[in-house]
Amino acid sequence: MICWKCHERLSTLRCASCGALAPPPAQPELFGALGLDRRYHLDAEVIDGAWRKRSKDTHPDRFAAASAVERRMALQWTATLNEARRVLRDPVTRAWYLATGKPHPAETGGPKLSPEFLEEIFELRMAADDAPAAVRDTAAQLRARLDADLEDLFSRWERGEGDLAPVPERLSRLKYVDNLLRELPA
């Protein structure tokens, strides 16, 4: 990429020769924004490190004396980096983003879940008052199976095998199980 201001070659977000910031992308790819490869297996520490490093280049405080245009670019860039960190730091939203390209699930029109699964959750809910401990065990097992399933899908995808098409459905199930676990009496 070439710097828009001084036409030198850019190696980082901020031009080494004139200090100008590369224009923020209109539809940013969140991994790319942080300079990370698209992967599911990522440590929170790695994400935070990348976020800190890039923010040092883009933060509006670095452009306090610059033109209004550059200050707006800095604002937009840093807001994007902050969104990228928030979405990618949580494994669930990170998985969702990798599979759909969207930062969060839509309110309506999500993946259809099988009647069997919904029935199972419904019955667990019904039993929750009488046997909370047993329900908690069963729900925790469900969660562990879903986690392993996702882990497997992403591991193969990172090796270049298979695709992520089943991921949204698994994440929807995960949400049901997590909601159930959260609402169980302590």
Add this chain to the structure above:
Amino acid sequence: MSNIGIDLGTTNSLVAVVMGGRARCLLDDDGHAILPSAVRYTAEGTVVGFAALDDAAGHAATTLTSVKRFMGRSMDEARAEAAQLHYELAPPDDAAEEKVVRIQVGERLVTPIEVSAEILKALKERAEECLLGGVGGAVITVPAYFDDAQRQATRDAGRLAGLNVLRLLNEPTAAAIAYGLQERSQGTFAIYDLGGGTFDISILRLEDGVFQVLSTAGDTHLGGDDFDRLIAERLLQAAGVVGARGGALRAAMEAAEAAKRALTDADSTEINAQLGEVTAALTLTRAELDTLIRPLVDRTLSACKQALSDAQLSPSQIDGVVLVGGSTRVPLVRQVVQEFFGRPPFSDIDPDQVVAIGAAMQADILSGESELAEDVLLMDVVPLSLGLETMGGVVEKLIWRCSPIPSSASQTFTTHVDGQTAVAIHVVQGEREMARDNRSLARFKLGGIPPMPAGLPRVEVQFMVDANGILTVTATEQYTGKQSNIEVVPSYGLTDEQIEEMLETSIDAAETDVDERLLVEAKVEADQILRAVEKALASDAALVQEDELSRIQAVVTDLKSAMDAQERKKISDLSKKLDEVTAPFAQRRIERDLQLALQGQSALEVAERLDRSTI
């Protein structure tokens, strides 16, 4: 040009600057770093700081203190506190006036923004005197818990004072910079900031030169003033005074504050105060004070717990606790903080100055030519969630509490009726589920939507919280690409035009202001000396020699006529002369008091007598 850092506090304000690689607070002519956040309105103009506080009880209605509590607040919100004030809030005439607090000062009405601008102007002048190259931009600190309206009001006060406000900085973050840059430390820190009127707790991580705020919590209506108020109430109760207002209330608050200070070191203190007609006397012990303020101090701990839980940390994971704010000198506060975090807090930097010092460091970093820290970055968070009111008055959150700023979010809106061309949007800030329980930030209409069947238009509204924590809103209709016109009325009620108007009048008045200010200050000082001399002559007439008395009286007469004639130079000269001619008399009074001490009176009584011998 140097950038300056300003701590605009409820009780005291300071200005600091980085010079020669070190941040330091700028002092006034008497060597004070602090400028009391007090403004007195007189017929001749305004007086700011110590001079305004002098005999505040005698000028209660025109001496404005603690106005920071009303920054960005509506009359409705301020009314609850009106009974505790020694000055009067003006009743609003209409709904528009309801949005902003106005204080009745004689014939005049002033807003908290204008009062704060007077304080900022005084600090700016101090900086201009100290800095040869002039004042560049300013960083002004605000409590981390300040919402959007309170931040906007602070920024407007800065503009009104003629400052180029580079950045609003959270007070605890400023304190963290002051410690972090000085000690070059890494780790996780809690900043416990208890000032005159506000309490803030922030958890910060310092890593790779980035100061990241992990969480913040607090209470914009909890501070040392509240301690004073409880003591004052106890005093008024003991004296049998009911419903004290004005001067009596102010006198009780002053006595309470002095007692609180005394109890920092002493185990017990005597309070004696003249409350209007009534003389009040009360003995207060440290233990009694502790019992009195314990519920307030405990309230700070619930905010600490909240901040730790937001940061997903336990007290033992904190590497250091920094105390900020004069109220952290109260022994119970230190004890409670130490117990909660299980470690003694840091207090190497003066808790009154640490925020201004941090602000100066940030101002220096923003200059882009920092000698301090080329590579340091500050990442703040939004203190309260931002959301929209949806159907049934429920809030839909767009930007969550503790998100790093700048932060953006967008939301798509549509229409409910065929051909509808506008949608009403209500932005709120706060954590409650119902819109009415949160703070209303702005109501606006998305207009100019092309007429289409219901549900078809797609209006994307983008919310952006900038690095100051201030919100802006833009909207675009997606099919036509038309930028919608948004009218955002700031909820605290001053429009940009009103601010511009205030700015213009203040610039016009700037020149006459300076002369007036000097005259007013000279008169206030003269008044203070005159009162002290007259009081001393009345109480200790026996100690004055006859020829001495006539010399003193001659100067007093001259000074009074100079004051009537508004002759500034003469007033200053005669004030100095009066000081000189009364010096031997003052010396004799002090010696006499020391004699009394040797005759076996308690040290406390003597100290009080000496205290009163102001000449």
